[in-house]
Amino acid sequence: MPRSHPWRESLHNEVHARPPERLQAPMALSHLALLTPPGEVAEAARDQLRALLRARHLPEPAEGAGHLSVDLGGGLHLRWEQHTEFQTWTFRRALDAGSDDFEAMPLARVPQDWLAALPGQWLVGLHLMVLPAEDENGPRLVRRALDEDSLVGSSVMEGAGELMTDFRLHADGLARFVLRVGSMNPRRLGRTVQRIVEIETYRMMALLGLPAAREVGATLADAERDLARIAGEIRSARREREPELLRELTQLAGRVESLYASTHARFSASAAYFELMQRRIDELHESGLPNLQTLREFMDRRLAPAMQTCAWAARRQQALSERISRTSNLLRTRVEIEAQEASQALLDGMNRRQQLQLQMQSAVEGLSVVAISYYGSGLIGYLAKGASVLGLPVKPELAVALSIPLIALATWLGVRRLHQVIHAGLKP
Structure with a gap:
């Protein structure tokens, strides 16, 4: 066989990365996502994973592995994933029939000192209870554990299940989801649970751009006022004032470009996460339930405006940068033309002096x-x-x-x- 490309095997196996688990109801799941930028923080989080596995005499993940699914013993299962900006820790366990309590979630079975020492910044947290549709405790759990005034729900997977949440953080700092399933095989249930977890994760990751969008607003307003002032002065500025205006424009361009460089990646990432979240909602194949908003409707009304704010901030930065560039080019052209005129006048004077010298010489x-x-x-x-x-x-x-x-x-x-x-x- 010919020589293989060094990435051939990893690229081929990429379609099998992070496969969904086979799941069965009833079960409970606790999911955490922590921001772990590439480098020391991400590696420290890997060390924490290795410490947990060593404590339970389990094999460590392969070097460079991006995900791990392992039984920790005692009915507790861990699914760990490494993403570009964050790592996710998903703990799950099977429930006894008739369980209807969010207090006994898998996260309670994780060593709390180990959990508190997890490197990174905690951003996403949720509990998900998956109950059979015929379990009578399901409706009672929804009423007791979720905020009725904020309740969002829909029929998912073409009527094979019902998903309920209130998108609120409860006393333990985590959101709560309840999924009641009917005729779902383990593979389909695993895909459904994975989509629910990813929807909440990508929702929060998309919102990371909102604080930056709000913060840059005041800076952009100041820069726009400075540009308007400079543009106004350019119209009536004398020649000796123009170099100073050009210097001010150059400094303003530097400020705006620095701001753009510090926020562009965040705004682009927010747009990408928002698109991923929308795809996962589409994959749930939602249909409405009486008197409830679907996840799609909730996101369109509550999250879409935040994403539009981020997009508007990015467009505003780009437009301001282009306006500064146009103004700088106009002023620079004006300065160059005036410099050329001055040079031409100097040359004309030199020519006249030369002619006079020639006449005197003759x-x-x-x-x-x-x-x-x-x-x-x-x-x-x-x-x-x-x-x-x-x-x-x-x-x-x-x-x-x-x-x-x-x-x-x-x-x-x-x-x-x-x-x-x-x-x-x-x-x-």
Whole structure:
């Protein structure tokens, strides 16, 4: 066989990760989810899991395992899962027929000192009692254990069960769910229970973005006011004020980008968890019960607005960042155009000065030709006078007169030749 990809086996088995358990009614379940960011906290939680297993002489999970399902003895079962941001601990046990008490839940059988030492931040907690539909204690348990004014319920799994909850934290800090099931086989019941647990877990994880959305509101309002002020000043700002405005815009952009970086991941995660929660509700195949909201209706009315707040905060950040970018680009373009105009004016001034220098240079060169001709003709005159004294047939006045145009022409040709040599040397 060809060489396998190093991830081939793990990717193939991913579809079998976290499989649902086979469950039977009556049973009770206690579920906890703790925030355990990757790193030391997550590893410390794994160490706590290993300590629990060692105390009961059970094999430890494989290195890097993402889930574990194990009987702890005494009728208590543990299902542990590692997620990106959190770990879940689900304890369950079978109930005796006729049980109708939320006080004797599986969590009470877990060592309390071990439970208190669990690393991470506790976010999700729920008790779920699963009772047969024919158990007469079911309706009485709902009335006694749940808040009637907040009661939410629906028929689930196409009428195979009824789910009730009040989405309230009770005296022990956990929410309560009651599931009454009829003709559900163990596999289907396991999938149903897993969906209920995931709905509550993903609901709370989705809500983690709400405090951040509320906190950024004031900061965004301040940034929007600063941007409006700067934009107003730009319209009437003088040239010397523009660099300072550009610096303020750059600082404002840095503040907004820092805020975006600190909240974007949280808002994106909240949207993803909300979508997962909605999928799990869809998988329950709900139908309504008289005088009760379904889980879908409850979430649409109570949770959807919170998610819209998170989405609005994310969009507001993005829009503000884009507005700052546009304003910065406009101001930067304006500064660059003005700088180009100033540079062009400087070049024009330099060109005018150069033209003036050339004109002055030409005038000086003309005067130089006259001066050289004057002194050169003077020398010729002295030579002619000397020759006349020696008896040579030379008239000094005539010699001087004839030399002047020759000297002027020679000087002019020499200057012209010098210009040609200099210009040829300056060419690339």
